[in-house]
Amino acid sequence: MTRAILNRLVQAALVAFMVGLICFVMTRSLPGDLAYRIAAGRYGYDVVDSAAAAKVAAELDLAKPAILALFDWMGDLLRFDLGTSLVTGKPVIEEIAMQLGHTIELALAAIVLSLFIGPPLGILAGLRPGGVLDRTLMIVSTALRALPQFVVGLILIIVFGLTLNLLPAAGHTHGAHLVLPALTLALGLAAVSNRVARDAMVAVSRSPYYAFGRTKGLSEWQVFSRHGLRNVAVPIVTYLGVQFVYLVEGVVVVETLFAWPGIGHALVHAIFGRDVPMIQGTALVMGLMFVALNALVDLFCHGIDPRRRSA
Numbered sequence: 001m002t003r004a005i006l007n008r009l010v011q012a013a014l015v016a017f018m019v020g021l022i023c024f025v026m027t028r029s030l031p032g033d034l035a036y037r038i039a040a041g042r043y044g045y046d047v048v049d050s051a052a053a054a055k056v057a058a059e060l061d062l063a064k065p066a067i068l069a070l071f072d073w074m075g076d077l078l079r080f081d082l083g084t085s086l087v088t089g090k091p092v093i094e095e096i097a098m099q100l101g102h103t104i105e106l107a108l109a110a111i112v113l114s115l116f117i118g119p120p121l122g123i124l125a126g127l128r129p130g131g132v133l134d135r136t137l138m139i140v141s142t143a144l145r146a147l148p149q150f151v152v153g154l155i156l157i158i159v160f161g162l163t164l165n166l167l168p169a170a171g172h173t174h175g176a177h178l179v180l181p182a183l184t185l186a187l188g189l190a191a192v193s194n195r196v197a198r199d200a201m202v203a204v205s206r207s208p209y210y211a212f213g214r215t216k217g218l219s220e221w222q223v224f225s226r227h228g229l230r231n232v233a234v235p236i237v238t239y240l241g242v243q244f245v246y247l248v249e250g251v252v253v254v255e256t257l258f259a260w261p262g263i264g265h266a267l268v269h270a271i272f273g274r275d276v277p278m279i280q281g282t283a284l285v286m287g288l289m290f291v292a293l294n295a296l297v298d299l300f301c302h303g304i305d306p307r308r309r310s311a
Contacts (some may be wrong), residue, residue: 008295015287016077023280024070027271034274035062041087041273060086073280082284083277087270092281096263100285102172103251103262109178110185110247111240118190119197119236126201126232137194144191149250153184153257170259181258185250189240196239200232207231237300251286 028034035057040048042056057063076083082092125134144152160180161169171177204210205228213223252264259265263282270278 005295008291008298012288012291015291016284017074019284019287020073020077020280021070023283024066024073024276027274027276027279028066030274032274035060037272037274038086041269041275069276073277077284082281085270085275085278087273087275087278092277095266095278096281096285099261099263099266102260103255103264106178106181106185106255106260106262107247107251109182110189110250113182113186114189114193117186118193119232121190122194122197123201123232125194126198127205129198129202134198137198141191141195144187149184149188149253150257152187153180153254156180156184157258170257172259172261177258177260181254181260184254184258185247188250189247193236193240197232197236200235201228204228204231237297240297 033053036048036050036053038060039052039056042048043052073083082096084090085092085095088095121133121137125131125137128134157169157180160167167179168177169180210223210228213226218226251262252267254260255262255264256268263285267279267282267286269275270282
């Protein structure tokens with residue numbers, strides 16, 4: 001376990017370096033005047049002019065060579081300082097702290113919803129492979145994975161927000177606003193986790209130890225709860241770790257679509273405003289979230305799989 005934790009720490013350091021470098025290079029390579037975009041982010045596109053852009057360029061020393069600006073950011077990062085937003089003038093860490101809680105709330109809600117939707121249906125389908133439920137889930141899962149997240153979100157908005165008028169389409173004032181964005185992410189996660197659960201259940205139900213449980217006279221529920229559930233859970237949890245990539249990517253699209261004030265929404269606005277420190281900071285936090293979530297998955301699998309502990 002110590003080696004695994006050290007490996008994750010090294011991975012986090014590499015993520016921090018690569019994310020900062022790539023974001024800096026890509027942002028500086030975007031077309032358009034950097035000072036003008038920052039000034040537009042501060043004062044608005046309707047009132048910004050060349051004088052305002054020149055004032056911003058002089059204030060922020062944008063004429064400084066790019067490599068020196070990158071080294072300055074790396075130096076701040078070593079001191080655990082993400083810098084200052086070029087648009088708002090506030091510390092990036094404060095900006096992220098306000099938005100990260102909303103993103104974590106959305107991500108956790110999506111994960112919980114996906115666990116209630118995907119694995120139970122997959123296990124039921126795996127108990128009767130080739131049945132009606134199994135074939136139906138295959139079709140639905142394929143369709144959900146083929147559709148981009150913004151299309152799934154728009155469909156949910158049209159059906160539940162506009163047609164049925166059951167849920168708010170966007171915003172963040174009460175709990176009902178969380179349902180549609182969380183469901184959009186959860187459906188994408190469940191589309192894969194149900195197939196993983198189905199395949200795992202088929203493999204477990206055909207294993208010798210599962211058959212031995214039946215020969216002992218145990219009921220189907222007793223065989224499943226004692227010999228099947230934990231063995232089915234391991235591949236599901238492991239694959240959910242891989243699916244966290246989908247979750248981190250989806251947060252950017254879904255938060256923008258539903259006007260959810262999270263870190264993905266902030267990243268999009270930072271890109272439009274060429275707010276380089278904010279882009280680097282938000283991308284860095286999202287990358288470290290991915291590393292941390294995968295570390296938690298490893299620890300959880302270590303806890304539920306006795307073979308890993310004995311190894």
